[in-house]
Amino acid sequence: MRRPRDSQREKVYAAEREAFNTDFSRPEDHEMRTLASLEETVRLILATPAVRERFKYAPSFVKIEATRAHRGTAYGTRRIKLPRFARRPANYAYLLHEVAHILVSSELGTTSAWHGREFAATMIFLADYFMGQTVAERLRDAYRKHGVKWRAKLRLSPERRLQLREQGQALVIRRLIRAATSASAPTS
Numbered sequence: 640m641r642r643p644r645d646s647q648r649e650k651v652y653a654a655e656r657e658a659f660n661t662d663f664s665r666p667e668d669h670e671m672r673t674l675a676s677l678e679e680t681v682r683l684i685l686a687t688p689a690v691r692e693r694f695k696y697a698p699s700f701v702k703i704e705a706t707r708a709h710r711g712t713a714y715g716t717r718r719i720k721l722p723r724f725a726r727r728p729a730n731y732a733y734l735l736h737e738v739a740h741i742l743v744s745s746e747l748g749t750t751s752a753w754h755g756r757e758f759a760a761t762m763i764f765l766a767d768y769f770m771g772q773t774v775a776e777r778l779r780d781a782y783r784k785h786g787v788k789w790r791a792k793l794r795l796s797p798e799r800r801l802q803l804r805e806q807g808q809a810l811v812i813r814r815l816i817r818a819a820t821s822a823s824a825p826t827s
Contacts, residue, residue, distance in 0.1 A: 641749065642749040642750075642751070642752060642753065643750075643751065643752040643755065644752060645752045645753045645754050645755070646752065647752065647754045647755060647759070647787055647788065648753065648754045650754075650785045650786055650787045651754040651758070651759060651762075651782075651785075651787055652754075653781075653785050654778065654781035654782045654784070654785040654787050655732065655736065655762075655778070655781070657781040657784070657785070658732075658766075658774070658777045658778040658780070658781040659732040659774075659777075659778075672726055672727070672728070673726075674703045674704070674705060674726075677703045677721070677726060677734065678700075678701070678702065678703045680734065681701045681703065681719070681734070681738055682699070682700055682701075684735075684738055684765075684769065685697050685698065685699060685700075685701065685738075686699065687768070689768055690742070690768075693764065694742045694745060694746055695746070696716075696745045696746055697716075697741070697742055697745050697746075698716050698717055698741065698745060700717075701716075701717055701718065701719055701738075701741055702717060702718045702719070703718075703719050703720075703721060704718065704719070704720045704721075705720070705721065705722075705723070705726075706720040706721065706722055707722070707723075708720070708722055709722060710722060711725050711733065711736075711737050712737075713737045713738075713740035713741050713744070715744060716741055716744050716745040717741075719734075719737045719738075719740075719741065721733070721734070721737070731769075731770065732766070732770065732774075735762065735765045735766065735769060735770070736762065738765060739758055739761040739762045739765055740753065740758065742761050742765075743757050743758050743761050755788075756788050756789055756790065756791065756792060759782060759787050759788065759789035760789045760790070760791075762778065762789075763775055763778055763779060763782075763789060766778050
């Protein structure tokens with residue numbers, strides 16, 4: 640099955656640039672420069688009880704590799720490639736972005752767009768849990784501003800959809816009757 644179109648990618652990137660424009664890295668993470676320390680950080684993130692509870696199929700270990708490319712990449716559920724600038728302590732959010740890809744891929748496989756609703760919701764969860772409520776709220780505000788969808792899509796059964804359609808038609812008919820009777824009523 641092909642992965643759905645990634646229509647939110649630019650919106651997500653713009654929102655994250657806006658939300659994380661300040662150094663929100665935690666003081667204890669300033670040694671996050673080596674690939675081994677990044678792997679340990681990701682291992683600790685994945686081992687957190689809240690993450691294990693929410694993402695049942697999350698891997699316990701992810702390999703971090705260096706890349707000379709301009710941007711990082713998450714490969715499946717086991718490997719992240721990070722460029723040099725993303726390995727700086729100030730770019731903790733960049734690492735969480737790639738971890739969010741790993742978590743969504745482990746749960747949903749290819750049924751979700753790379754930066755779809757599920758990814759955005761996962762990114763908010765990670766920001767809230769690992770960077771704090773203030774940062775997560777800034778991310779939510781940036782998502783709203785840039786039109787990123789992160790809430791679950793409303794799924795209606797065919798029966799409920801038909802019921803709502805009938806209610807809507809009945810409402811339109813009532814409005815038409817009310818308009819017709821008020822137009823034909825004598826004015827004093």
